[in-house]
Each structure stands twice: as C-alpha cells, then as structure tokens.
Amino acid sequence: MHYKYTMGYFLPCHRSLIVRSSEIAEEVVLRGINDPIRQPYDVKTLKELEDSEREQGVFAKLVYAQNSNTRDYGHYRICLQDDEILSFFNKNKDIDLLTFLVFIFTHELIHIHRFSTGKASFFDLEKDKEEIHVDNLTRILLAKHPLCGMGNVLKTLDRVSPPPLYKTRILLDNGGHIHAYL
Numbered sequence: 001m002h003y004k005y006t007m008g009y010f011l012p013c014h015r016s017l018i019v020r021s022s023e024i025a026e027e028v029v030l031r032g033i034n035d036p037i038r039q040p041y042d043v044k045t046l047k048e049l050e051d052s053e054r055e056q057g058v059f060a061k062l063v064y065a066q067n068s069n070t071r072d073y074g075h076y077r078i079c080l081q082d083d084e085i086l087s088f089f090n091k092n093k094d095i096d097l098l099t100f101l102v103f104i105f106t107h108e109l110i111h112i113h114r115f116s117t118g119k120a121s122f123f124d125l126e127k128d129k130e131e132i133h134v135d136n137l138t139r140i141l142l143a144k145h146p147l148c149g150m151g152n153v154l155k156t157l158d159r160v161s162p163p164p165l166y167k168t169r170i171l172l173d174n175g176g177h178i179h180a181y182l
Contacts (some may be wrong), residue, residue, distance in 0.1 A: 010045045017058035018043065018080070021098050024147065025105030028037035029113060032141035037109055039116035040075040046082035053079040059088070059104045062111050064122055078108045090158045103157075105136045108133070 010018065022043060030036055042065075044053065046065070055061045059081055066074040089097055111134055116122040120130050142150050 008086060009047050010080070010082045011087075016100055018045070018101065022078075022104045022105045023100035024098075025109055027139050028102070028106050028107045028145045028147075031145055035113070035114060035117075037112055037116075038111055041078060041109075041112055041124055041177045042075060043078045043080065045080050049079050049109050053077070055079075055081060057084065059085050060108050064115075078105070080104070090162075093161075094152045095151075095156050096149050099147055099153050102147055103138065103142065103150065104154050106142060107134055110134050110141070 026037060038072060038180045043099055046054070053061060061079040061081065063077045064074060065077045085100070089161060091097065111120075111130075114130075114134070120133075125129060139154065142154075
C-alpha cells in the first residue's frame with residue numbers, strides 16, 4: 001500500500017522503517033564486499049540536521065563528523081533529506097518506501113566503505129566520477145542480493161535521473177570483491 005506523506009519530514013513512526021532499511025543495506029553491503037563497514041556512522045533526519053548538513057536535490061548527504069576529542073577519529077553521518085525522499089516517493093506510486101530507503105542506504109554505505117578503506121577520497125574534487133562509480137556498485141550489489149520491489153525503484157530512478165554510464169567501463173566481480181574500473 002502506498003501512503004501519501006504530505007509533510008516534508010519523517011515522523012517518529014518512521015524511525016523503525018529507517019532503522020530496518022539501514023540494517024538491510026548493511027547486510028547487502030557486507031555480503032557483497034565480504035567486509036564489514038569498519039568506520040562508525042550515524043543517521044540523522046532533516047529535523048535533526050544543521051544547516052550545513054542540508055542539501056537540495058539529493059536524497060542523502062554524507063558528511064564526515066570530526067569529534068572535538070583529538071584522540072577520537074570521528075565518524076560519517078548519513079544526512080537524510082526527508083523532503084527530497086518523500087517528494088520523490090509521493091510522485092512515484094510504484095515504489096515502496098522501505099525499498100527506496102534500502103537503495104539510498106546501500107549507496108551511502110558503499111561510499112563509507114570506499115572512503116574508510118582508501119579506495120576513494122572523501123575530499124576528492126571529482127565527485128561526479130565517484131557518484132557514477134558508487135551508483136554502479138550499488139546496482140550490482142542490489143542485483144546480486146535482490147530485494148522485492150528493487151526493480152521498480154531502479155526503473156523509476158532511471159526515468160528521472162540520468163542512468164549510470166556503462167559504455168567503456170569494466171565491472172568485474174572477483175570472488176566477492178567488486179573491482180570497477182570507471
């Protein structure tokens with residue numbers, strides 16, 4: 001059933017949906033790369049975000065939150081942009097919110113894995129290339145570990161945003177580790 005959310009914010013009753021979708025995404029990433037997410041992260045919704053953590057036109061923004069204690073390394077924060085997520089969800093009746101959130105979390109967790117293992121730099125200026133790379137990896141992992149309704153989410157995303165470019169890119173699955181040469 002597709003409920004219309006008229007508010008721009010997730011409600012407290014959505015907290016369990018957000019937690020469950022992040023757990024599913026963690027499992028997808030863990031099984032897909034055979035390596036747990038080592039860097040700590042937290043999740044905030046729009047009501048909890050600072051102005052610098054808000055961004056229009058994206059479903060989530062990943063920030064590195066440095067703690068004031070210099071001995072503590074800090075952590076990543078997934079900043080959900082509730083208004084963007086709910087607006088997209090309301091306009092696309094053939095997707096369900098849980099599956100859509102799993103896609104978003106899987107994408108962000110792949111970023112965290114790549115940044116924390118040195119496969120990409122959080123401070124790299126070529127963010128478009130990293131986004132294409134992570135989008136490709138997200139789709140591969142979700143295809144390898146299918147979730148009911150994910151096909152609808154991917155088809156819907158392909159209609160409204162430019163689909164990832166695969167032309168000259170080689171994506172190899174090497175024993176549980178994805179090597180993408182983009």
